[in-house]
Amino acid sequence: MVGHKISLTQYLVEKDREAGSVPSELRLLLEVIARACKRISYAVGKGALAGVLGEAGTENVQGESQKKLDVIANETLLEANLWGGNLAAMASEEMDDPFPIPHRYPKGGFLLLFDPLDGSSNIDVNVSIGTIFSVLRCPDNASGVGHEAFLQPGSAQVAAGYAVYGPSTLLVLTVGAGVACFTLDRETGSWWLTEDGMKIPEDTKEYAINASNARHWETPVQQYVSELQAGKTGPRGKDFNMRWVASMVADVHRIMTRGGIFMYPRDHREPDKPGKLRLMYEANPMSFLVEQAGGAATNGLGRIMDVQPSKLHERVAVFLGSRNEVERVTAMHKA
Numbered sequence: 001m002v003g004h005k006i007s008l009t010q011y012l013v014e015k016d017r018e019a020g021s022v023p024s025e026l027r028l029l030l031e032v033i034a035r036a037c038k039r040i041s042y043a044v045g046k047g048a049l050a051g052v053l054g055e056a057g058t059e060n061v062q063g064e065s066q067k068k069l070d071v072i073a074n075e076t077l078l079e080a081n082l083w084g085g086n087l088a089a090m091a092s093e094e095m096d097d098p099f100p101i102p103h104r105y106p107k108g109g110f111l112l113l114f115d116p117l118d119g120s121s122n123i124d125v126n127v128s129i130g131t132i133f134s135v136l137r138c139p140d141n142a143s144g145v146g147h148e149a150f151l152q153p154g155s156a157q158v159a160a161g162y163a164v165y166g167p168s169t170l171l172v173l174t175v176g177a178g179v180a181c182f183t184l185d186r187e188t189g190s191w192w193l194t195e196d197g198m199k200i201p202e203d204t205k206e207y208a209i210n211a212s213n214a215r216h217w218e219t220p221v222q223q224y225v226s227e228l229q230a231g232k233t234g235p236r237g238k239d240f241n242m243r244w245v246a247s248m249v250a251d252v253h254r255i256m257t258r259g260g261i262f263m264y265p266r267d268h269r270e271p272d273k274p275g276k277l278r279l280m281y282e283a284n285p286m287s288f289l290v291e292q293a294g295g296a297a298t299n300g301l302g303r304i305m306d307v308q309p310s311k312l313h314e315r316v317a318v319f320l321g322s323r324n325e326v327e328r329v330t331a332m333h334k335a
């Protein structure tokens with residue numbers, strides 16, 4: 001960065017002047033989320049020195065065993081967002097039910113959803129992990145703030161973002177007017193704008209999928225991936241490279257930076273479960289960011305952000321990233 005540095009606050013104030021998309025209640029909320037991510041980043045950075053690695057010895061609502069950092073990150077986000085007066089309730093991948101703002105604090109007009117620590121399997125091996133979040137408006141007619149208030153399609157999101165805890169700590173954010181990336185200055189604790197108007201190239205030679213599941217994939221995915229693997233000698237006439245970090249934040253950040261397609265398809269193992277990733281905490285916020293950066297995001301059949309959720313912890317198949325590849329694999333599902 002050269003010249004005048006733009007802070008997260010200045011960016012949000014100016015976005016509101018330009019696009020009218022960041023009322024002060026939303027700006028304050030996003031600043032609190034960024035502060036919570038900063039705290040999580042410090043805990044991640046200390047690792048074994050702070051005793052934060054390893055199993056928590058508990059399970060979440062999806063029956064997955066929780067790591068200590070899953071629990072710490074969840075509590076950090078809850079505590080930070082409790083008292084600010086901007087939220088009506090929060091929902092987390094790590095909690096069975098929504099968490100309403102306690103009566104002793106004022107309630108605000110927004111709902112916050114998050115995957116507090118994405119990429120849990122990478123925590124103990126010192127590979128990039130992150131936090132994903134999504135902001136919705138609380139419906140005016142919501143009777144109490146239970147599950148129903150949250151069941152809005154991704155197209156209703158007013159903001160979404162992720163933090164990546166990697167070699168640098170980054171915050172990638174959209175308020176529906178493009179995508180901006182901020183880098184945390186770990187010495188001063190400030191977030192500075194380091195890239196504005198992120199754009200995903202329409203074409204790519206890179207794909208991301210957990211290939212160990214190949215035998216369980218549905219036919220269109222098997223066909224699409226085998227065409228990519230056939231490279232120059234196959235129908236695509238060019239070689240593709242594969243990258244799989246197994247932290248969605250890190251895989252999506254690579255795609256936001258240089259393009260690519262990320263896939264987590266449904267498969268034949270559990271026909272009732274449409275994919276592994278969660279619609280509300282992972283797929284919707286990432287789809288909003290990817291679309292705002294000129295990419296596309298589908299579940300193989302249609303736009304992810306048009307899916308009407310029927311339950312808070314719903315899962316969905318995910319194909320997102322460079323537009324032309326996402327359209328191609330989606331067309332193969334419809335053929």
Ligand code: AHM
Nearest residue numbers: 117118119120121210246247248249
């Ligand atoms: P998590 O939220 O419990 O960490 O699970 C989601 C993660 C994603 O970050 C990643 O894309 C995927 O699970 C990795 O799955 P796999 O273990 O099949 O590689």
Ligand code: MG
Nearest residue numbers: 115118119282
């Ligand atoms: Mg996750």
